[in-house]
Amino acid sequence: xxxxxxxxxxxxxxxxxxxxxxxxxxxxxxxxxxxxxxxxxxxxxxxxxxxxxxxxxxxxxxxxxxxxxxxxxxxxxxxxxxxxxxxxxxxxxxxxxxxxxxxxxxxxxxxxxxxxxxxxxxxxxxxxxxxxxxxxxxxxxxxxxxxxxxxxxxxxxxxxxxxxxxxxxxxxxxxxxxxxxxxxxxxxxxxxxxxxxxxxxxxxxxxxxxxxxxxxxxxxxxxxxxxxxxxxxxxxxxxxxxxxxxxxxxxxxxxxxxxxxxxxxxxxxxxxxxxxxxxxxxxxxxxxxxxxxxxxxxxxxxxxxxxxxxxxxxx
DNA sequence: AAAGCATTCAACCGCGATCTT
DNA sequence: CAAGATCGCGGTTGAATGCTT
Numbered sequence: 001x002x003x004x005x006x007x008x009x010x011x012x013x014x015x016x017x018x019x020x021x022x023x024x025x026x027x028x029x030x031x032x033x034x035x036x037x038x039x040x041x042x043x044x045x046x047x048x049x050x051x052x053x054x055x056x057x058x059x060x061x062x063x064x065x066x067x068x069x070x071x072x073x074x075x076x077x078x079x080x081x082x083x084x085x086x087x088x089x090x091x092x093x094x095x096x097x098x099x100x101x102x103x104x105x106x107x108x109x110x111x112x113x114x115x116x117x118x119x120x121x122x123x124x125x126x127x128x129x130x131x132x133x134x135x136x137x138x139x140x141x142x143x144x145x146x147x148x149x150x151x152x153x154x155x156x157x158x159x160x161x162x163x164x165x166x167x168x169x170x171x172x173x174x175x176x177x178x179x180x181x182x183x184x185x186x187x188x189x190x191x192x193x194x195x196x197x198x199x200x201x202x203x204x205x206x207x208x209x210x211x212x213x214x215x216x217x218x219x220x221x222x223x224x225x226x227x228x229x230x231x232x233x234x235x236x237x238x239x240x241x242x243x244x245x246x247x248x249x250x251x252x253x254x255x256x257x258x259x260x261x262x263x264x265x266x267x268x269x270x271x272x273x274x275x276x277x278x279x280x281x282x283x284x285x286x287x288x289x290x291x292x293x294x295x296x297x298x299x300x301x302x303x304x305x306x307x308x309x310x311x312x313x314x315x
Numbered sequence: 316a317a318a319g320c321a322t323t324c325a326a327c328c329g330c331g332a333t334c335t336t
Numbered sequence: 337c338a339a340g341a342t343c344g345c346g347g348t349t350g351a352a353t354g355c356t357t
Binding site: 016017018019053054057058061062104105108109111112 | 322323324325326327328
């Protein structure tokens with residue numbers, strides 16, 4: 001849809017531009033068999049005229065089950081705002097706290113919506129003669145404070161929910177090594193939950209997938225998440241357009257069955273798992289206590305560490 | 316109604332990190 | 337261990353789409 005296929009490609013040349021449904025099917029069925037990862041082996045084995053990088057991207061940002069697109073909730077908004085204030089533009093790290101969202105999606109959403117929203121808010125406050133501009137010493141007051149308190153509550157809840165899903169026995173000190181960045185001592189990068197690891201299996205999923213595409217093709221308006229819908233149908237969850245309003249990580253819980261290795265961000269080889277049983281959607285996540293409070297959560301809980309207006313108006 | 320401008324977002328690129336040989 | 341291959345991230349692009357004039 002976006003980006004047209006590269007105009008000239010000799011036989012051997014790799015295709016670029018948007019993925020077609022046919023290509024998606026090929027990719028998905030291959031990954032069903034072999035698991036995600038090993039991207040370099042995909043083009044030769046499937047005949048896809050795509051580079052491995054493109055395959056990975058397509059999978060992780062679009063085809064992978066358990067991802068939600070569009071319709072960001074207020075809670076998600078706030079969580080993203082907070083996390084970005086804390087972490088900067090480290091979208092992958094931020095995304096690890098929002099298991100249903102991809103880093104790309106969050107990044108896009110930030111750039112297109114949130115940063116503007118914040119700028120506007122900031123400007124509004126500015127014109128209200130509020131000088132919140134020295135970064136170090138100011139404690140947010142009044143409106144800001146109230147808002148932030150609420151936000152922190154939200155984020156805290158969300159974080160609890162997110163964390164409580166995995167029962168990591170060990171707290172994963174294995175920090176990911178981009179510690180050369182801004183906020184070195186908080187290296188909260190928890191492993192991306194294994195939601196990406198599981199994928200629907202069985203061929204009927206693919207036919208459902210296709211149906212989703214059909215629908216999509218017929219009315220190419222609205223940015224619906226037709227694909228995840230198709231997946232969730234395939235996974236046995238309610239076929240209704242479940243853009244669940246309240247912050248629920250249900251689709252995460254459907255999908256994730258953390259068992260074996262939980263370290264690091266999905267090491268592909270371990271994901272030949274046959275996660276067919278995604279039926280734990282009813283599980284009440286909110287009542288679980290997070291096993292490992294990490295630094296972010298501490299930060300969220302602390303009063304002193306509130307993000308400043310400056311923090312929030314970055315960019 | 317159509318032309319021009321703005322927004323959206325899937326996909327690309329470059330590069331540093333990590334893995335493999 | 338070096339060198340090359342691959343992965344993963346973040347910034348950026350640009351056609352499609354939406355909006356305004």
